[in-house]
Amino acid sequence: MTGGFPLDLILFAMVAAFLVLRLRSVLGRRTGFERPPAPEPRAPGYDPRAARTLDGVAEEVRPAPAKSGTRQVIPDARTAPGAALGRIAAADRSFTPEGFLAGAEGAFRMIVAAFAAGDRQTLQALLSEQTYAGFEQAITAREQAGEQQRTEIRAVHEMGIETAELRGNIAEIVVRFVTDQVNMTTGRDGEVVTGSDAITELHDFWTFQREVGSADPAWKLTATSHG
Template identity: 35%
Template sequence: MDPSVIFFFALAAFLSYRLFTVLGTKGGHEPEENERPRVVPTAEARTEAAEAEPETEEPRPSKPLPAWAQVIREDDPRFDPAAFQAGAKAAYEMIVTAFARGDLSEVADYLDPSVRKAFEVAIDGRTQAKQTLDVTFVGIERADVVDAHRQSAHIEVTVDFASDQIRVTRDAGGEVIDGDPARIDAVRDRWTFARPLRSKDPNWTLVATGGDARD
């Protein structure tokens, strides 16, 4: 599963219909031999025609763009904030799962070298202690963007994640030394993603973890 933020665009085709009704009145004019007489629709026919005419829906007002998204739109007019947040959730779960598993190969391209190094040090420490970490995601409640700004030649976006996880650390013998396999923990994380300015690559890179996420 690709943790990058992928933008999906859908095109909707709308068909318009117009109902034409020929109305006429009798009186003062007799149809000529080859002329077809006009027919006055009955009240029932007019009612049926009105019911058959499709109703025109009022256009829904567009949702105001969040301030943080406006910062990115200045660099990327096609930026979709909802797609970004959905992609951030997917990336968060994939990276946390890879870290717990102790194998970063599938997510390495989306980690800044400094972040990857920090993860590798933690994984090595766990391996040397002969410990294992099991993480099960019950669900990600939200991914709230709390900041977006230009930093040098990059755009940085900070996201607060709120998720429910089951986290269990076991020793070499399989005994639980931290966590509870029967308990769901509320986990809060603050991560920062970055992307070069004017980049045609939609992927974002995790450049920082940690900090206190807001409740």
Template identity: 35%
Template sequence: IEGGPDQDITDHAEEGSDTAKALASMKQREPSFEVGGFLSGARSAYEFILMGFERGELAEIKPYISDEVYEVFAQVVEAREKKGLKVEAEFIGVREVSIHSAEFHAASGTAEIAMKFIGELTSVVRDSTGEIVEGKEGKVKTQKDIWTFEREMGVNDPNWILVATGE
């Protein structure tokens, strides 16, 4: 309805909330931005980045994560390697994807969207002899994460970068 609430926003954030206002500001700065499309992309990015980290294949995910996140991931991967540990993980799926919060910084045009993910995967950690030291083969575990993605709105680069992880 012309002049009514933007359903692309209100489907994902409470009308009038700070998150909804931030999303509206993002759309004002970049009219082609769609919240629903962002959520779809974030879901794909979650699987791609999470599994790249689990496998220790950081080179393939580096373009999509900030230097700070990369450093943390690299330290964890390096510590695993020093201990001779190998992660075997399989992504099952995402049970929930929702916007946790959003901020828009008008002066810089920078947008931040914190996403809540509840994913399911199987994961075991093996030592250098192949013995399982963590996890149980074939057992699906639930992973809950809050990840924050950032990008400058209104520029040609459409990629969002993972700038923070947490739970």
């Protein structure tokens, strides 16, 4: 019909309205198959009531933030390390043991990966001058021998603050890392020189230092040892 309302537009409008109503009914209704929120991860054998001892005084065992499976062990405030942590926090209001350990875990992963890759730039930013010199010497010797380092951190089970000190404006904290790692060095021909591809539990003790009140918020790695 000339000048009449087009029937095809009416049909399109009806179809569109039907689809909108169907989408609302589907998107606005739970189906019963939604996955429930995942529980917070816990390290194997984690017991929030467990306690360790340090100089005869119980330590506090605190879980790390929800996305980490790492257990944090922080000295009780009545111990010498715990009291030192309190003095560090008083001198630097941004400092908390939990936040420090979270940052220490990140630094641990970065330094281990950088050493294996021979990434001198990253190491220089995270290590003290003396510690960097030792790492750089080891990397150079490895390169001259034509060796390759493979290191994989499979899990960080626990981080504990072993000791803490505040000497003047220099804060120093020793952290114990309990990790599962794969460490292997291969020669030019691909033959294994040291280590293996087996997963090994390692206990590392790393010493971090920072000048309290400095504009640079970074803690530097100043020493490493194995337990």
